[in-house]
Each structure stands twice: as structure tokens, then as C-alpha cells.
Amino acid sequence: MDKKFEVLPEHIAIIMDGNGRWAKKRGLERTEGHKVGAEVFRKICQYASDIGIKYMTFYAFSTENWKRSEKEVGKIMDLLRVYLGEMEEREEENEAAGYNIRFIGSREGMPEDIVTLMDIVESRSNDKDKIHINIAVNYGGRAEIVKSAKELAEKVKNGELQPKDITEDMISAGLYTANQPDPDLIIRPSGEYRLSNFLIWQAAYAEFFYDDILWPDYTPADLDRAIEAFLKRNRRFGGV
Numbered sequence: 044m045d046k047k048f049e050v051l052p053e054h055i056a057i058i059m060d061g062n063g064r065w066a067k068k069r070g071l072e073r074t075e076g077h078k079v080g081a082e083v084f085r086k087i088c089q090y091a092s093d094i095g096i097k098y099m100t101f102y103a104f105s106t107e108n109w110k111r112s113e114k115e116v117g118k119i120m121d122l123l124r125v126y127l128g129e130m131e132e133r134e135e136e137n138e139a140a141g142y143n144i145r146f147i148g149s150r151e152g153m154p155e156d157i158v159t160l161m162d163i164v165e166s167r168s169n170d171k172d173k174i175h176i177n178i179a180v181n182y183g184g185r186a187e188i189v190k191s192a193k194e195l196a197e198k199v200k201n202g203e204l205q206p207k208d209i210t211e212d213m214i215s216a217g218l219y220t221a222n223q224p225d226p227d228l229i230i231r232p233s234g235e236y237r238l239s240n241f242l243i244w245q246a247a248y249a250e251f252f253y254d255d256i257l258w259p260d261y262t263p264a265d266l267d268r269a270i271e272a273f274l275k276r277n278r279r280f281g282g283v
């Protein structure tokens with residue numbers, strides 16, 4: 044593929060929202076929206092990789108999404124199972140694609156078979172570096188900061204660290220996104236203007252792009268539009 048953009052954001056994060064409304068508009072069950080949403084996720088991963096994005100983070104399931112009906116949560120877990128199963132079976136294809144996949148979020152409370160598959164997919168892909176794909180599952184930004192704080196507190200308790208020596212980098216290093224750049228661009232489709240507990244620490248200087256389109260309708264051209272808007276922004280990081 045010809046180089047489409049001369050410069051690109053290094054890390055793009057997407058809140059994959061609007062599946063339920065997409066289905067409702069068509070008189071379908073909400074779960075049908077999740078099914079199409081999962082296909083769109085695959086396409087956007089491929090496209091992001093093709094144009095040369097190095098890091099993509101997708102919000103798939105939040106720590107708050109357990110509040111939904113058992114049926115809906117079950118369907119989302121099934122879709123995840125199918126995706127992981129494919130990743131496990133098609134090892135050679137993944138090898139060629141160069142996806143480095145990481146699941147960010149808590150494994151606690153997740154079905155055991157899914158956790159096992161997540162571990163396999165992660166460990167098989169961790170030497171790849173065409174594109175890093177983070178999939179946020181059972182993810183909450185506040186819970187993630189608490190996790191990092193607990194790890195530092197343990198070090199203080201063991202006498203390895205003094206409270207006065209705690210730095211921002213140490214907190215970042217305890218997050219699921221350790222060793223990765225913060226997102227440059229966060230995209231939320233579906234017409235909602237909020238973060239919903241997504242990457243709240245990492246988003247400190249991210250640019251936001253909100254879009255009216257529902258996730259199952261999202262296309263590579265929509266990602267292009269967000270990138271074009273991003274490239275026109277003037278990021279100052281507190282300077283002048």
C-alpha cells in the first residue's frame with residue numbers, strides 16, 4: 044500500500060461504542076451489534092497495520108459492563124472466545140501479520156478458558172512488532188491506577204522504596220500499558236462525549252476525536268478522517 048500519511052499518530056485508542064444502538068435501529072437484538080462490531084474490529088486492526096500505525100488500543104469490555112444482562116455479557120464473552128480461538132488456530136497467519144497482542148484489564152473474574160487463550164495468544168505474539176494491539180477487556184482506568192498504587196505500596200512496605208521517591212514513571216510502569224507510549228489520539232464514535240473510565244492516566248495529553256457514527260458502521264475512511272483531524276491539531280503539552 045502506498046504511504047497514505049507522511050506522519051502518523053504513534054498510538055491510537057478507540058472506544059468501540061454504539062453496537063447496541065446500531066442493532067436496535069435495525070430491529071435486531073443488541074448482541075447482533077456486538078457480532079458486527081467484532082468484525083469491524085478485525086478490519087480496523089488490519090487497516091491500521093497497513094497504514095503503519097504502531098500502537099492501537101481498543102476498548103472492548105469495561106469493568107462496568109458486567110452490569111449488563113447475563114445474556115449480553117455471555118454473548119460478548121463468546122465473541123471474544125471465537126476471536127481468541129481463531130488467533131490460536133491461525134498461528135502462521137498471525138506470524139505473518141506481525142501483530143503483537145496484549146490484553147489490558149483484569150484477568151480476575153474472567154472465564155478461565157478465556158484467560159488461558161489470552162495467555163497463549165499474548166505469549167505467541169510478544170516478539171512481533173509490526174503493530175502492537177491492546178485489547179481492553181475487563182478494563183477500568185481507576186482499577187488500573189489502584190493496581191499500580193498497590194504494587195508501589197508493597198515496595199514501600201518491604202523497604203525497597205521511599206514514598207518521597209515515587210515518580211510518575213513508576214506509576215506508569217505499573218499500568219497494563221507499561222513500556223508503551225501514551226495514546227496520541229483517542230477516538231470515540233457513537234456520539235457520546237466521555238471517556239467511560241478508559242485510559243484515564245494515559246490520556247493526560249491525548250487529542251480527542253468524537254464521531255457520530257456507530258461502531259458497526261465504522262470504516263477505514265472514518266479512521267482516516269480522525270487522523271486527518273489529529274494532524275491539524277497543535278499539541279503544546281503545556282508549552283507555548
Ligand code: IPE
Pocket residue numbers: 059060061062063064065103104105108119233
Ligand atoms: C459497545 O457498544 C460495546 C460494549 C460496551 C461492550 P454498546 O453495547 O455500549 O452499544 P450502545 O452504546 O448501547 O449503543
Ligand code: IPE
Pocket residue numbers: 058059060061102103104105108235237239
Ligand atoms: C465504554 O462504553 C466501554 C466500551 C466501549 C467497551 P459504554 O457503552 O460501556 O459506556 P457508557 O456506559 O456509555 O459510559
Ligand code: MG
Pocket residue numbers: 060061062
Ligand atoms: Mg455504549
